[in-house]
Amino acid sequence: MTDPHARQAELQALFDSYVDAGLKLDLTRGKPAAEQLDLSNDLDGILEGFYLLQDGSDVRNYGGIVGIPEARQLGAEFMDARPEQVMVGGNSSLNLMYQYVEHMMSIWGTNPIKFLCPVPGYDRHFTICEHFNIEMINVPMFDDGPDMAMVKELVSQDAAIKGIWCVPKYSNPTGNTYSKETVEQMAEIAKVAGENFKVFWDNAYAVHDLVEKGDVLASILAAAETAGTADSIVMLGSTSKVTFAGAGISFLATSISRLKAFEEFLSDQMIGFDKVNQLRHVRFLKDSEGIKAHMARHREIVKPKFDLVLTKLEKHLAGKNMATWNSPRGGYFISLDTRPGLATTIISMAAEAGVKLTPAGATFPYGRDPDDMNIRLAPTFPGLGELESAMDVFVTCVELASLNAELV
Ligand SMILES: Cc1ncc(COP(=O)(O)O)c(C=O)c1O
Known part of the structure; x- marks a missing residue:
């Protein structure tokens, strides 16, 4: 098993490299991608x-x-x-x-x-x-x-x-x-x-x-x-x-x-x-059959993006007791819970590394998440390449923030 301090240093170096890269990625709103909009140009x-x-x-x-x-x-x-x-x-x-x-x-x-x-x-x-x-x-x-x-x-x-x-x-x-x-x-x-x-x-x-x-x-x-x-x-x-x-x-x-x-x-x-x-x-x-056929075309575009996000979460965070998330059968979002008290920190770390996330607390009335742990991920709008980079940053932030809190 990797020494947690060594892992923390490794993650910090990775995080610093993301900050230096000056990324500009956005996972905030559940918007359809241009490719999805194109399906309705007729x-x-x-x-x-x-x-x-x-x-x-x-x-x-x-x-x-x-x-x-x-x-x-x-x-x-x-x-x-x-x-x-x-x-x-x-x-x-x-x-x-x-x-x-x-x-x-x-x-x-x-x-x-x-x-x-x-x-x-x-x-x-x-x-x-x-x-x-x-x-x-x-x-x-x-x-x-x-x-x-x-x-x-x-x-x-x-x-x-x-x-x-x-x-x-x-x-x-x-x-x-x-x-x-x-x-x-x-x-x-x-x-x-x-x-x-x-x-x-x-x-x-x-x-x-x-x-x-x-x-x-x-x-x-x-x-x-x-x-x-x-x-x-x-x-x-x-x-x-x-x-x-x-x-x-x-x-x-x-x-x-x-x-x-x-x-x-x-x-x-x-x-x-x-x-x-x-x-x-x-x-x-x-009619409803027409809608169904049209939505199947959306699914072809959207599903790989959800799969990518879920694969990244699974690969980097599964079994670490640092986050739980859902694997939705539909809709526009993946909801992830961090360890209590860490959502705000993770979201601001991601912002520092160039990845915009929905503000902490946004999914709760008055913007107040009582446990400061819910983060909403919206995978539809970015392209697959951008999404992959954004997720690399995100999982790094989750793990680093969790270790930072654990090792103080
Ligand atoms: C639950 C929910 N209701 C309504 C909307 C917005 O719907 P409309 O574009 O029809 O105003 C959204 C958009 O994200 C949504 O998630």
Whole structure:
């Protein structure tokens, strides 16, 4: 076995050589690579001058906040809902989430309002809460979804808790998919949490499988309809990581009456979303089979990047008791936990050596990771060569920081 001090010196020399190399690598955001965006270039010009819908309306004109019928059908397939429950929005589902929370704020009133946040989670959900001064409560995330016993206990004790953020499939960043039991319990949570409680069901990675037979997520809206709680469900999704991240279409699904109320809320600020882009997406993706075939092409590009990251972690960190990580079956992230208290140090060491990582704490409300141990790795954007260099730096930082802490 190598003497730990000798290994520390070896790693320090390696680290110094990375610093000297002046690298500029970025593993921060889950963005598709240009090669993935290229898969959808046929969106451009696909309409070839045909702007009329089956019902004869012209997508170039004003109107239709809920979206064109053809895109609502596509959204229904994407979201596992019925077309009449679906609204098709602009290029960002995050924008719909923000708008929906804003819509609910007038209904919830000005009392203290709290949300449950399964952690680690998606930083931009937390930003929305901070914007509206909504207090966030951490809930641990298990392999099959959030700790439902804790969720039930908290909502039964505190009427100020009005919502929960869920990324139910290939969760950001932990990659978990909620089990059927978790989906069923979440569908019925409003029975305990009360009227106007909302489950924000952000299914951002609904079709983003890294394996041929991806995880199957039960339909929460169908379960909630059976339970009589459909009003509490707000499902969200988008084609951001299917077609163009900055020019896709988004979906929101809820009960028909709640959709009507949200449509009225939006009608004070707009006449309709970009229906030309909705039609382009329908012509390009066609239906769920079309989406599936398209996502298989994404998988060919993305899978080798995940494999590379996992191989590097395995080769350099396995069996050292310095980090644990997940091997996701889909989604955009690998979530890694360091030894407690080391994430901030590792991230700043990586930055010094030219590798930008998501800031420490970003996956927790208020940017505060209570154990300072979670690091989110986003492998999709860099090329394989860059990713390899970034991972070499990263694993060096993890091992060196762990040894530095151990040997003081
Ligand atoms: C969980 C989750 N929701 C939403 C988004 C953003 O979606 P959109 O591009 O539709 O706004 C992301 C992007 O990273 C995400 O990870």
